[in-house]
Amino acid sequence: MITADMTLSRNAVDFIDDGRIEDLLAGARPDRQAVRDIIAKSLAKQALSVEETAALVKADQPELVEEIFEAARQLKRTVYGNRIVLFAPLYVGSYCNNACVYCSFKRSNPDAMRKTLTDDELVDQVKALENMGHKRLILVFGEHPWYAPQFLTDCVRKVYEVRVGRGDIRRVNINAAPLDHEGFRIVREAAIGTFQIFQETYNHRAYAAWHPPMTRKHGYLWRLDAMCRAMESGQDDVGIGALFGLADWRFEVLGLVTHSLHLQEKYGCGPHTVSFPRLKPAAGVKVASKHLVNDHDFKRIIAILRLAVPYTGLICTARENPRIRREAMDLGVSQIDAGTRIELGGYTASGDAQQLEKEQFAISDTRPLDDVVLELIRTGHVPSWCTSCYRLGRTGEHFMEFAIPGFIKRFCTPNALTTLMEYLVDYATPQTRREGLQLIGRESRKMEESPIKKQLADRLEKIRTTDQRDLYF
Ligand code: SAM
Numbered sequence: 001m002i003t004a005d006m007t008l009s010r011n012a013v014d015f016i017d018d019g020r021i022e023d024l025l026a027g028a029r030p031d032r033q034a035v036r037d038i039i040a041k042s043l044a045k046q047a048l049s050v051e052e053t054a055a056l057v058k059a060d061q062p063e064l065v066e067e068i069f070e071a072a073r074q075l076k077r078t079v080y081g082n083r084i085v086l087f088a089p090l091y092v093g094s095y096c097n098n099a100c101v102y103c104s105f106k107r108s109n110p111d112a113m114r115k116t117l118t119d120d121e122l123v124d125q126v127k128a129l130e131n132m133g134h135k136r137l138i139l140v141f142g143e144h145p146w147y148a149p150q151f152l153t154d155c156v157r158k159v160y161e162v163r164v165g166r167g168d169i170r171r172v173n174i175n176a177a178p179l180d181h182e183g184f185r186i187v188r189e190a191a192i193g194t195f196q197i198f199q200e201t202y203n204h205r206a207y208a209a210w211h212p213p214m215t216r217k218h219g220y221l222w223r224l225d226a227m228c229r230a231m232e233s234g235q236d237d238v239g240i241g242a243l244f245g246l247a248d249w250r251f252e253v254l255g256l257v258t259h260s261l262h263l264q265e266k267y268g269c270g271p272h273t274v275s276f277p278r279l280k281p282a283a284g285v286k287v288a289s290k291h292l293v294n295d296h297d298f299k300r301i302i303a304i305l306r307l308a309v310p311y312t313g314l315i316c317t318a319r320e321n322p323r324i325r326r327e328a329m330d331l332g333v334s335q336i337d338a339g340t341r342i343e344l345g346g347y348t349a350s351g352d353a354q355q356l357e358k359e360q361f362a363i364s365d366t367r368p369l370d371d372v373v374l375e376l377i378r379t380g381h382v383p384s385w386c387t388s389c390y391r392l393g394r395t396g397e398h399f400m401e402f403a404i405p406g407f408i409k410r411f412c413t414p415n416a417l418t419t420l421m422e423y424l425v426d427y428a429t430p431q432t433r434r435e436g437l438q439l440i441g442r443e444s445r446k447m448e449e450s451p452i453k454k455q456l457a458d459r460l461e462k463i464r465t466t467d468q469r470d471l472y473f
Contacts, residue, residue, distance in 0.1 A: 315333065
């Protein structure tokens with residue numbers, strides 16, 4: 001329910017038409033040539049329409065699915081190269097007034113450990129993350145009056161202030177409840193990166209069932225409209241997502257693409273990232289859903305999204321196990337978390353065991369950051385902690401102008417390599433350092449001769465031999 005104190009965006013509409021999406025999904029399978037034409041459009045780096053995406057969703061013949069996978073792999077390589085951006089989630093507060101059936105933060109869950117990190121605890125968590133080598137965080141909050149915009153802003157500022165050794169956090173993203181215009185303006189002032197809000201499910205009936213009445217989150221439109229309010233408040237760097245397993249995955253894919261196109265049409269700029277977490281077991285939660293997504297369909301989701309929104313970052317979190325994450329990266333994922341702990345205070349707790357009552361859900365990849373970095377290096381990826389775009393104002397509409405051929409060569413690859421060099425010199429284990437330095441050598445040699453290549457060589461040497469850091473293009 002939208003109440004008088006909840007102002008929606010300009011000309012806000014509920015742009016998700018369930019009937020239309022269901023009709024698109026119910027139609028006949030597309031013929032092979034139609035699917036190949038759509039794939040070709042995507043390989044030419046054009047975003048797909050909802051109808052075209054529906055055709056890919058319906059193309060479930062094994063050989064067409066294989067062609068979609070192959071095209072997604074190709075597009076991933078041409079748009080993003082072999083870089084993978086690394087970040088860590090930092091859970092700040094688990095108080096929540098919502099009652100989401102699937103979430104252990106829900107207010108009726110007596111097993112959940114409720115906690116908000118104190119300032120000192122927040123600083124300790126950030127120090128631990130910096131000591132691992134992290135540069136990019138996403139702060140996560142439940143929905144509670146305590147987590148008001150000013151509180152979010154104070155947390156972000158505090159995180160940016162923490163410095164241990166050569167460590168610093170250069171980009172702080174947020175995952176929190178939808179704000180109003182003023183709220184988005186307030187958090188924007190703290191120089192946040194992406195503001196991420198997942199719609200959870202785009203299907204109205206399912207949304208109402210999973211998010212009980214008498215909670216703020218029950219209001220579908222308030223949530224759907226959140227990114228529009230963010231855009232109108234100057235927060236043009238937004239992340240959308242759906243929690244797969246709550247409704248038919250095909251519906252969710254079309255919902256995500258509709259959302260992305262709506263932002264693009266209304267504000268000239270689509271979302272920066274799309275997330276597609278799968279529902280996981282959580283303490284105090286009994287979830288019976290007929291829509292749980294198997295691994296094969298999960299890969300189809302990633303590949304279809306890669307083709308539908310070629311320039312949008314795709315995030316695959318540690319909810320997934322290492323094997324699936326490896327496949328996800330090849331199919332289109334551009335960002336992963338690593339060294340992840342989602343229990344409150346987890347980065348300073350000893351031991352690897354998960355403590356479900358302190359967490360929102362179970363994760364499946366608990367490897368330390370250095371293990372993930374080494375695996376990336378060995379599988380031909382370049383781990384990147386680059387934060388240059390948003391610090392140089394290359395976000396939103398402006399970012400789209402840069403996301404053109406040549407951009408990766410000029411900025412992304414050099415920035416990935418300088419941040420990797422920082423990691424290798426300051427934090428890596430000897431083995432990771434050895435193999436990482438070899439990778440930097442190989443990647444540098446691949447670059448065409450240019451002034452940037454010379455500058456890069458100079459900066460890499462400075463980082464290797466001096467205290468100079470944060471040298472970005
Ligand atoms: N307060 C924030 C809001 O209202 O958007 C939510 C923060 S929640 C900690 C972050 C996300 O975790 C949710 O948006 C949801 O998609 C996901 N999540 C919740 N329960 C989950 C579960 N059991 N398995 C996997 N992901 C879950």
